[in-house]
Amino acid sequence: MKLDLQNNLKKYRRPFLIAGPCSVESEDQVMAVAKSISEQHQPALLRGGIWKPRTRPDSFEGVGAIGLPWLVNAGKEVGIPVTTEVANAKHVEAALSAGVDVLWLGARTTVNPFAVQEIADAIQGTEITVMVKNPINPDLMLWVGAFERFQKAGINDLVAIHRGFSVYKHPKYRNVPNWEIPIALMEEMPEIPLICDPSHISGRRDGLLNVAQKAMDLNFAGLMIETHSNPDKAWSDAQQQITPEQLKLLMNQLILRKASIQEEGIDFIELQRKKIAEIDDQLFELMKQRMQIAREVGDYKREKNITILQTEHWKKVIEQRLAKAEELELSIDFLRSVLDAIHQESIRHQTKVMNPGMR
Ligand code: PEP
């Protein structure tokens, strides 16, 4: 099925919602959850994992092809198109012949260009919509490359799903969002609608709303949220699934903001943006002056044959500058990354001064 989300977003309620269980577990389970989701908050698509890419081999790896008609029938019963994850050509063939409407690629598949190509080849010539989750590692071009493989195969109805990036024992997220990557994807491929999957980013129920709200504030087109009638008893991803009632509550709590600035606010925003541009100019002028001084220090170091990096001094600079973070109402992480960037640029200038022939 072609969703044509790019042109039809207005047809769907914003946010475009994909709901349903992490895994299809039984015929009754998927039918029951489909009915109760559709009573609570009609989504645009019903999701259900048939083949589950689990980290450990002794986990539940999905019911397999036997579950495809269960998912398709549940969708038909409530009048919602269905989607499942495919990871190879066999999955594609089985899903398409069972009547699955939309396919998605999981993060562990996007990471592998061989698998993406195999899937692109398998669906070539169809009109189906394909949703591609980001790769598990924060590599924008791997994500872009997956879309390009589909486009080359003539599949143009593509949707991106941001599900965060793997991380070891993070206190807050199961997969860190690295929002700058989906933002960069919007710049790189503006034609591809972007959906957020707060379930896999947060990994826990109480984190879903914050992630979903952030995605809405960044103007994402929609959300994919794992929904189960009895989340604690789910066969996969139990901690992050919510009931259809909780889904309704979450959707009602979301604040949806306008995507563009209204007529009456334009003058004010333009003025503020002008002030910001002036401050940026001043910051850059100061940077220029700062680098001039760094070059003078470079001249001295060359004369006296002293290394560029002076670790003890650099440690002191960081300590002193970061101590001001609170007073400046700036985060330590932000100040640290600004300092690191300035330091790198200083080193580049001194390297040029001290080694005139070197690039
Ligand atoms: C899923 O959606 O259940 C899933 C396995 O997701 P991901 O590929 O994001 O890990």
Ligand code: MN
């Ligand atoms: Mn899951």
